[in-house]
Amino acid sequence: MAQAYETRQRLCEAHGWSEDQVELVPVLASGDKVLDRPLAEIGGKALWTKELDFWLHEGRIDASVHSMKDVETLRPEALVIAAILPRADTADRLVGATSVKDIPTGSTVGTSAPRRAAQLLHARPDCKVVSFRGNVATRLSKLEKGEADCTLLASAGLDRLGEDEVGVRLDPESWLPAPAQGAIGIECRADDGQTRSLLAAINHAPSHHALMAERALLKALGGNCHSPIAMLTTAHEDVLALRCALFSPDGVERIEATHSGLAEDLAWVAAMGEDLMARLTPGMVPHFGHHDN
Secondary structure (H helix, E strand, O other): OHHHHHHHHHHHHHHOOOHHHOOOOOOOOHHHHOOOOOHHHHOHHHHHOHHHHHHHHHOOOOEEEEEHHHOOOOOOOOEEEEEEOOOOOOOEEEEOOOOOOOOOOOOEEEOOOHHHHHHHHHHOOOOEEEOOOOOHHHHHHHHHOOOOOEEEEEHHHHHHOOOOOOOEEOOOOOOOOOOOOOOEEEEEEOOOHHHHHHHHOOOOHHHHHHHHHHHHHHHHHOOOOOOOEEEEEEEEOOEEEEEEEEEOOOOOOEEEEEEEEEOOOOHHHHHHHHHHHHOOOOOOHHHOOOOOO
């Protein structure tokens, strides 16, 4: 809802509307209903989009607001990502310790994200990972109840909820973020020219370019919600540099590559995907090259 409020505010500012000219329609996603099992077990990222897609398809809403980190790589052709808002902080924050290296030996870390789990175990094989699902408040309360010693959360999500004092920010250069982390996207029907043009006014081109590069690499890797993938995009004018690390789920195996190219022509991203796929270690192979979600 915080993301929807931001979208409405930007639309009103761009078009000179009052807030009552944009109706916010809360839709409870399946992903919010089942919190006791990992996302990958119950249907993957589509759990965050299928209700919204259906409402768009039926014309009950004109646009849907997504955290782009939670949107599947392959989307219905009838829909289009019409706008990406200016991207927020891409970093993760560590809650419960002052740094990854200062987590006490043998600690339990709560996360349901394969990337966070693998990255943590790569840096700290002495730690144990336990599954943590739910929104920010749920996860922080699990931590308070002692279900884990530490957890990892997206800086952007905490900031949007006014929790900017919570946790320690991990430098994205050394602790690579998730693909699309910190980005809000707005989708609409591809054939709805009026909504597309209204949304174009709030599209942030640099963020959109970075997002499309990261999603193109995810597609090239056949990444899904089981795949431990970390990425960081930096832009210099119209050239993007994309850095990616892949892990085995246990964190033991890790490979990395950095490629760069034009934001307008992402052919280089496919080549980067091929390079990484050719270098997959045996422990990684089962977790890439699938497009089931």
